[in-house]
Amino acid sequence: MESAAGNIADVLKCSHISKEFDSFDGTGKNLVLEDIDFSVKDNEFLVLFGPGQCGKTTLLNILAGLESPTKGEVVDHGKKVTAPAPERGVVYQKTALFPWLTVMGNVEFGPKVRGFKKEERKKIADHYIDLVGLKGFEKSYPSQLSGGMRQRVGIARAYSNNPSLMLMDEPFGHLDAQTRYMMEEELQRIWQKEKRAVVFVTNNIEEALFLADRIILMTNCPSKIKKEYIIDLPHPRSYVDPEFLRLRREITENMDKSM
Amino acid sequence: MESKTSRFMRKNMAAFMTIVAFMSLLLVWELVARFTNAGMFLPPASEIISKFVESFTVPIGKHRMLVHIGVSLYRVGVAFIFATIAGIFLGVSMGYSKTVEAIIKPIFEFIRPIPPLAWIPMSILWFGLGDQSKFFIIFLGCFCFITVNTYDGTKNVDHVLLGAARMLGASERQVFFRVVLPSSIPYIFAGLQIAITAGWSAVVGAEMVRSDEGVGWLIVMGMTNGNTVQIMVGMLAIGIVGYILATAMAKLEGRLCIWNQQQGI
Numbered sequence: 334m335e336s337a338a339g340n341i342a343d344v345l346k347c348s349h350i351s352k353e354f355d356s357f358d359g360t361g362k363n364l365v366l367e368d369i370d371f372s373v374k375d376n377e378f379l380v381l382f383g384p385g386q387c388g389k390t391t392l393l394n395i396l397a398g399l400e401s402p403t404k405g406e407v408v409d410h411g412k413k414v415t416a417p418a419p420e421r422g423v424v425y426q427k428t429a430l431f432p433w434l435t436v437m438g439n440v441e442f443g444p445k446v447r448g449f450k451k452e453e454r455k456k457i458a459d460h461y462i463d464l465v466g467l468k469g470f471e472k473s474y475p476s477q478l479s480g481g482m483r484q485r486v487g488i489a490r491a492y493s494n495n496p497s498l499m500l501m502d503e504p505f506g507h508l509d510a511q512t513r514y515m516m517e518e519e520l521q522r523i524w525q526k527e528k529r530a531v532v533f534v535t536n537n538i539e540e541a542l543f544l545a546d547r548i549i550l551m552t553n554c555p556s557k558i559k560k561e562y563i564i565d566l567p568h569p570r571s572y573v574d575p576e577f578l579r580l581r582r583e584i585t586e587n588m589d590k591s592m
Numbered sequence: 593m594e595s596k597t598s599r600f601m602r603k604n605m606a607a608f609m610t611i612v613a614f615m616s617l618l619l620v621w622e623l624v625a626r627f628t629n630a631g632m633f634l635p636p637a638s639e640i641i642s643k644f645v646e647s648f649t650v651p652i653g654k655h656r657m658l659v660h661i662g663v664s665l666y667r668v669g670v671a672f673i674f675a676t677i678a679g680i681f682l683g684v685s686m687g688y689s690k691t692v693e694a695i696i697k698p699i700f701e702f703i704r705p706i707p708p709l710a711w712i713p714m715s716i717l718w719f720g721l722g723d724q725s726k727f728f729i730i731f732l733g734c735f736c737f738i739t740v741n742t743y744d745g746t747k748n749v750d751h752v753l754l755g756a757a758r759m760l761g762a763s764e765r766q767v768f769f770r771v772v773l774p775s776s777i778p779y780i781f782a783g784l785q786i787a788i789t790a791g792w793s794a795v796v797g798a799e800m801v802r803s804d805e806g807v808g809w810l811i812v813m814g815m816t817n818g819n820t821v822q823i824m825v826g827m828l829a830i831g832i833v834g835y836i837l838a839t840a841m842a843k844l845e846g847r848l849c850i851w852n853q854q855q856g857i
Contacts, residue, residue, distance in 0.1 A: 399755050419761035429756045433774045433851045443760035446770065474851040494760060 344498050344530040345373040345396065350405035352391055364555040365391055369405070371549055371558065373498065376528040382541040383551030384589050389534040390426070392556070393502045396532060397423055409498065419443060422491030422529075424501040428483040430475040436462065436486050437471040443494035454493075461489035464523060481512040488520065492527060501533040505540065517543050521568060538581055538588075543570050553589040560587055633820070640824045647825060653813060655805050661833055664795045664806040667723060671730035672791050679735050679787070680780060683742025688772065700739065708733040709797040716801055726798040733794030734787035741783025745776030778852045781845040788841050792834045796826075807833070 352366040365388035373379050381389055394400040396407055398414045398421065407414040409421065430439050437455075440462055444454035462471060465485040475483055484504050491499055504520075505513045517540055524531065535541050541548050548562040562584060566576060618637045625636035647657040655663075685692040686700075708729050719725035749772050757771045799808025810826030813819075 397759060417758035423759045425752060429752045431753060446760060446762040446766045476851060
């Protein structure tokens with residue numbers, strides 16, 4: 334399947350986004366994001382990388398249309414983002430699968446609510462369940478699956494709406510190290526097959542370098558864009574490749590210390 | 593590898609303990625009732641059990657035991673169905689709409705602590721002495737539990753799931769029916785389980801309002817006649833049926849919410 338984006342180079346434009354929340358004591362404002370400005374190109378794997386609690390999830394929610402920015406705007410294919418839409422698929426930190434639905438039920442949820450006929454949505458769901466390697470688990474409930482398998486379902490569910498942009502919020506952050514490496518490879522394999530523009534949030538430098546075409550380094554709170562790195566190492570990448578290690582050192586040295 | 597016998601023992605240990613505890617209780621009861629002065633106020637267990645067994649063939653009052661149980665079950669059943677519909681509807685409305693919550697919740701919280709028995713006089717005045725006032729009292733006994741639990745369920749829906757459904761293209765209506773409602777089901781069932789037991793307990797009070805049959809009537813009539821055996825036969829019937837109802841409800845929940853049962857594996 335090909336991306337719905339056609340030949341528009343920029344899938345998503347994020348112009349001068351700032352976001353502030355009321356502070357906890359209610360007396361002032363907390364600035365979380367400050368003047369975030371970047372765009373995502375078609376089929377690009379973009380990683381937002383930065384220290385711990387620096388508003389990356391908030392930024393992703395704004396890109397998704399789940400939250401609105403205090404200043405600036407997000408434009409998706411020339412249209413201003415104001416609400417959630419199936420053109421943007423989200424893979425969540427804690428999977429966010431519907432526990433009362435089976436793997437099949439979760440993956441076909443998108444096509445179902447969008448009015449696809451039964452055979453059509455089953456075909457779509459079968460395709461993506463197979464792609465993420467969960468054939469045979471269609472009838473399992475999320476509670477019966479391991480963390481890695483749940484994240485596979487999450488990826489298949491996001492893909493099932495055929496979105497032109499994927500937003501991934503530290504999807505492997507809760508997995509153990511071994512499963513995490515495996516899932517990074519799996520995601521790379523899936524993305525090579527079904528290319529989309531991806532915005533992937535992480536605070537793990539290895540993960541960022543393993544997956545990214547481009548890394549945007551964010552500062553600590555309030556988050557600003559500190560620097561951009563184009564990563565043009567060939568895939569599959571090795572964690573011990575000298576260039577990989579050099580970039581790793583360089584980016585880590587430039588990164589703010591997390592609190 | 594454990595042997596077959598030891599596995600059987602381990603699996604049935606709890607059941608075995610229950611039976612032993614129960615038997616001991618009955619034995620102590622029997623001895624106390626037969627050989628001490630307490631026997632004046634407490635009929636022996638054996639007498640109650642044999643009277644209970646007998647009541648299935650020999651009528652107490654106008655009816656046999658199964659009719660008494662059946663009539664009470666019918667009253668609880670009707671009231672429970674109405675309470676379920678009303679409770680889920682009200683609970684969901686309060687949980688979903690801030691306006692409904694603001695209007696109804698204070699009134700509801702005010703009515704909630706009033707026990708069903710306190711409604712008996714007013715209920716006779718409004719609904720007369722027939723089944724309707726009994727429905728009303730039992731209804732009040734279960735309604736609140738269902739409402740409160742449903743309300744909690746709809747309030748506790750995971751916001752990330754709501755966001756996920758919207759991102760996948762669900763309309764507000766679909767979000768409600770496909771996310772809010774199903775994620776409340778375990779809460780609703782917990783409410784139904786408490787409610788069926790509470791409704792069944794309210795049956796005695798409801799049948800204090802003039803009646804000729806029902807397990808509650810057995811107790812009320814026994815009280816009027818000073819018949820302690822009949823009172824305790826009524827209590828026994830209520831206990832047994834109540835236990836069966838609660839167990840059946842839990843089984844039903846297990847079947848309908850498989851996904852919830854297996855959480856944590």
